[in-house]
Amino acid sequence: MTTRVPGSTPPRPNTGSARPRQADVAAAAGVSQATVSLVLGDNPERLALSEATRERVALAARSLGYVPNPVARRLAAASTDLLGVFTFSHAFPVEVRDSYYPFLVGVERAAARLGYDLLLFTGTSPSNVGDDGADSAAVQKVRLADGCLFLGRRVPEVELDRLLACRFPIVYIGRRTELGGRLSYVGADYVAGAAQVVDHLVGLGHRRLLYLRGTDDVVASTDREDGFRRAVAASGEGVQGEVLRAYATSVDARALRAWRERGISVVVTEENDTNDLLAALLTAAREDGARIPQDLSIALLGEDRSLPESEVTGFRIPRQQMGEEAAALLVDLVTGARSGPVQWLLEPTFLPGTTTGPPAVSGPAAVSERTPSTAAEGDLHG
Template identity: 50%
Template structure:
């Protein structure tokens, strides 16, 4: 007896030739001509303050059938029943010994804003096992236990974040990440703050200034360097490659002899960037001490950010402070908007100039 022929599923187009992965929500959104948030609301049946026309709903459903899209089961379950949880995932140590110079200030703002909006928080301890990358390509899937997730850290894995965004999961990165299409982020205005520090040094009379930084591709580092060079340009001071020392080994390349050489060439001020390690500022101060320099008498120093914990008791350096609690609060506002299916925008948060005591007028020329 001939076996009954399996009936084809109606309305589903065949998968594109060569395709190895299932369609993603971002593709549904592009085909339907709507946002991913709208696709998420249509598929989840959410009524959270969003008015979706029948025409738009039908476009989404037609795109779903055409692509053969199957919603992620974990994400679908959460979309149908929000649990008022926001995730926080850090790619560096979240709670080092000195909380004032860790992610703690960010988390203060996160906690306060989450409480105002009726959310609880769940901390995902990615850094304790060497970060998400150490756990394989699906390491971030557990964040789907929350309604959305906030990510912190200079080196969050781009591919995994992009996968969450493509699946329509609400994600916000604390710190600029505009190289990842569709990823929402909030950040500090490091460019303007760095320009302000350079302008201050120029007003004091410095005419040659050098930036020392780690060899780091993090957007925050790039923004600081861009602002530094822009500040030199606006002040009419020499810039270019000679104005920046970028090194993967600052302890080797930033020595007392090198500082003395710069001073002989007319450099009178040195600027370091803040990073998670704090190495640039620590090595710069050490080299100045080894060279026997009185700062700011013999040379001025400035820091684009806050000093590392082991130097926090020293006199405050000239530079700027990062508004960490305000950034945390802004990130929660953006994440809550994405969870609700709304458009989410937050302006760059301004940093506060810190006069400090490490910069003064350049020494008189003999």
């Protein structure tokens, strides 16, 4: 047994298990290493090489089993062919597994098509949370890639500003207004989506609409509210919209009854990860004995993804397409095909569903005439 100094490797182990380099191919083919690079790489000057040399090099490469070292290639070429994906939390959550998946599907497809691999940054590790220095390093790590996609609600402005300052390509999935509009993004057009839903409701005859939004001030939530307001305003004078911020726990039969007594014939709520507002609303309707959609219409600014085949009227955010377009846009930014902040909004697809219908013919008085339980019995079996 020989004593070996740890880490002391012979200059070039001739074990045969070592991976052949361009230099080895060059030696075998009797050309220079640079020529090998020219022949094997997909450079435009390839045409400037003699057919004979090319064949000789190709043969030598094949017989030696040469495979380019991607690391060296990337260091030299200053590109990694890697697209970063930063999620601020687990990219693969178990609780709300739907959250990122559709985006990732699109991102992967576009990346594969365009010849990029994906670098998934495994959320901020516990030790980094709250520590600004470490957190900053976490975000800066994205520079390993040629560019980076950001998902999730957090926007670390200082870090992103720094990245933007070095012209590091960034694309957000979801609209972001931070950093003075300098962030590129591919988002959903909630205004258009809300208009689809509101127009559908107004077309059915509804005149008093209630919009129930959560208490979270995220862009997706604010944009939905904004879309609702605009769509109602665009519907003309006869249509009244009301917006209420609510916790799911405060949405119960009593509240619902009060709304209905005030003449509200449809409640629109927002989609979120858990759709707790929708669930609370459906429960409240059941308890209040309101048939859907005969007595009450319910719509969602978004989609109920908790059930495979949900029938709630709403719209589908084109998540996969957003992922694809975001990745494609990022590649354009990386290659220089585009520049500057690019901001796209993709229009959702309207989902007619079965939870909306014409408003009940009876006025508010009719609602209060029946007790909830009686109504429920009658409605279900009548």
